[in-house]
Amino acid sequence: MxxxxxxxxxxxxxxxxxxxxxxxxxxxxxxxxxxxxxxxxxxxxxxxxxxxxxxxxxxxxxxxxxxxxxxxxxxxxxxxxxxxxxxxxxxxxxxxxxxxxxxxxxxxxxxxxxxxxxxxxxxxxxxxxxxxxxxxxxxxxxxxxxxxxxxxxxxxxxxxxxxxxGSYYKEGIQPVRIHVEEEYTRAVRGGTGRAKTAGNYAAAYKAQEKATKEGYSQVLWLDGVEKKYIEEVGSMNVFFKVNGEVITPELNGSILEGITRKSIIEVLKDWNVPVKERKISLEELYDAYSKGQVEEAFGTGTAAVISPVGELNWGEKKMIFNDGQIGDLSQRLYDTLTGIQTGEIEDPYNWTVEVK
Missing domain, CATH: 3.30.470.10 (Aminotransferase class 4, branched-chain amino acid transferase, N-terminal domain)
Known part of the structure; x- marks a missing residue:
């Protein structure tokens, strides 16, 4: 240096x-x-x-x-x-x-x-x-x-x-209950949603307060234009396993490009698990849920690595994923990433940097 x-x-x-x-x-x-x-x-x-x-x-x-x-x-x-x-x-x-x-x-x-x-x-x-x-x-x-x-x-x-x-999960991984936010907007394309800046988080407080009062841990953010497409969950990126395929909202200028998100996608591809970055609407998700095709849902971020979603509340409609328990894929991803981070398992991706 x-x-x-x-x-x-x-x-x-x-x-x-x-x-x-x-x-x-x-x-x-x-x-x-x-x-x-x-x-x-x-x-x-x-x-x-x-x-x-x-x-x-x-x-x-x-x-x-x-x-x-x-x-x-x-x-x-x-x-x-x-x-x-x-x-x-x-x-x-x-x-x-x-x-x-x-x-x-x-x-x-x-x-x-x-x-x-x-x-x-x-x-x-x-x-x-x-x-x-x-x-x-x-x-x-x-x-x-x-x-x-x-x-x-x-x-x-x-x-x-x-x-x-301390450990994010002091008593083991507990799936969270999520409220779909339809009034407030986190970010819009062309705004600052893809940037990690203070105002984005302060703007989310009001919706979080409302969700907390109703007994939910986080909010699910929809796109700011049509209020139709899923974007993020709380301050995390979100994934859904639908009929064997993992889907996460595509980066569109309003979604933060999470490093855990990027790592999850790379691991899934390495495991030959089908994964797609694309638009997914609440209607599409609910339709798949009604057909019994939504197998797992989880958020990803630095703090929790993987945060399983056990319940999603959308107005009068409620979706319970995997009987409110963490799914097999979510658990495997969590174990793999935390294992690499802490040196418990081999790092085949050369992601870790040792501090001399």
Missing amino acids: TTTVHFLENSVKKPKPNADQIAFGKHFTDHMFVMDYETGKGWFDPRIVPYEPITLDPAAMIFHYGQTVFEGLKAYRTKEDRILLFRPEENFKRLNLSSERLSIPEIDQNLALDCLKELLEVEKDWVPTKEGNSLYIRPFVIATEPNLSLAPSQTYQFIIILSPV
Whole structure:
């Protein structure tokens, strides 16, 4: 690596959280990575510093125009005490795709990965040892220029913070109940749906509140134009196994290109399981369900890897998949991906990256 990352050690070390009581996103490590950007100068001053509050001008453009992107990935500790990342280059590739959509300058992907590795080397003791636990990694970019003009910022910060997290399924994989959202829209083609940006998630809160009140775990998002075609489930990509074939909505500009989604598709193809990326309407799904052809449904994402869908509520129509239990294919996919991520099984795809 040609760029020198300066290191300022935190003299006050935090106690590690109890391995059995780690809440998601509540605990943070001793250090964080920061790098600055100025128009005409580019990205500069990469540094690892003590984890601390960020000081910004009240007029910083992130507060007013929401110019920000982020990513989420994990570091896993193997039984041999190695630390592995899962396809991190895909995360930084997607970070740049999100940045391009929001007029944020891109970051050299190799540089970003090298900087992450250096941060993890400093914080390696924070990677949990308990089975099922991991170290969540949150890279993000914020617009920092103090300016209320409606134009892209001229200055930014790229920051990486780390958070130890517990197992998503503390009591085993439990299929979730999903409510079909027909009033609110997550994203539309030509909008920011394919970008991982803060506003997409804040815009989803209202629908999630409604679903939670009605006893559902997540919402199923439909396309924003016809309110007809399935797009995502909560903040995850979604798959359906119908009559032996796995179907997932095609990427259309409003759907986030999940890295777990991409990995699932590649694994299914490797297993010679028929898989198609295409439009699928609720009507088509319900028709197949009525004929007994929908065998499994599941969401995919970094946090859960696989989240089985046990029930889908569409107005007066309810669909119960696989008797509300996780399906054989969902379980096999979950075991395979988590096995690769944690080094439990061989990685035939060269997806894992070891932190030296």
